[in-house]
Amino acid sequence: MECRSIKELIVRYSSGDIEETEKVLVDEHIRGCSRCEQYFLHSEKLWDALDAWKEIEPGREFVAKFWNKVSAQEDKARTGFFGWLKGFRPKLAVSGALATVFIVGMFTFALLGPGKLDGVFRSTDEKDEIILIELDRATNTETSELLAIYGPWDNSFDVNGNGGMN
């Protein structure tokens, strides 16, 4: 049997999980193979070597600490959101009122601040009025000029449609 195959059998041998026939195979092999014999010794040592990592002794208050933690968690869950709300409601109201006053103040200042009324209402109205007067005047002038080609207007119509332009 090859050394490579025998290694797994060696590990199983050390684990106590090996058939009698396999055990004989391993014994025979390691008698004639120094490397596998060495591997067998290492395999036997390994499990005990892992004991070099000793256990630690946890604190005796472990259980008490656990229940303290549970109580703290339960308190937190019980008071959670409502507790926060209760504690912060007055502060929240004051903050809200201040924020509202601030926002309203900012709007008022922006709309009615110094010079805003003149700029927004009076001067615009005045300009609009001038524009409208000029437009009206221009329209009248243009209309008069267009109608002039028809000559003076005769207003002497009767109810039957007689009369009119000369």
Add this chain to the structure above:
Amino acid sequence: MQSDIELMLRTKDGDDGAFSELMKRHYKGVVNYIYRFTNMRDNSEDLAQEVFFRVYRSAKNYRPEAKFSTWLYKIATNVSLTHLKGRPKNLSLDEIEETKGDIEDRRVQISDDIIYRKEMKEHIFKALESLPEREKVAIMLCKYEGFSYEEVSEVLECTVGAVKAYVYRGRMKLIDILESHLAQGGGYGM
């Protein structure tokens, strides 16, 4: 003496005393399992608290389908793995441990054996750390917690044959990794 399952069923019915009894039975094992899994002594108790907290919280939904300890160690494994994955890579684990480690007590004369044990512990941790997750868990549960292959198969949710394969492969790798230390021998069963 009541079984773990009976105590867990009492916990499910609101008996906190039963859960205290369960913790007293298992906390040392869980703390040490996490300690060996993470190599962080300072955190192992906190993480063990987290494990029991999860168990306690899920007591309402507990069904005695599997052995309590396999369920407990499955949670402990998950908590340890989550902790290791979130750990900064460059953190020196051994130095954190050193401040409170077993050689901290300067009243005791530091002997060669203690130094050897400490060094060996570091080599073992590194060797175990280098194994694939399932091989590491299988070996740790078998070696340190005395679990049978069947119990490990419940924790890892795989067949008994797969657990044996994990253990054998893991042992073979550990022999290769720790070869020089195994050749040196020592006073701890070596």
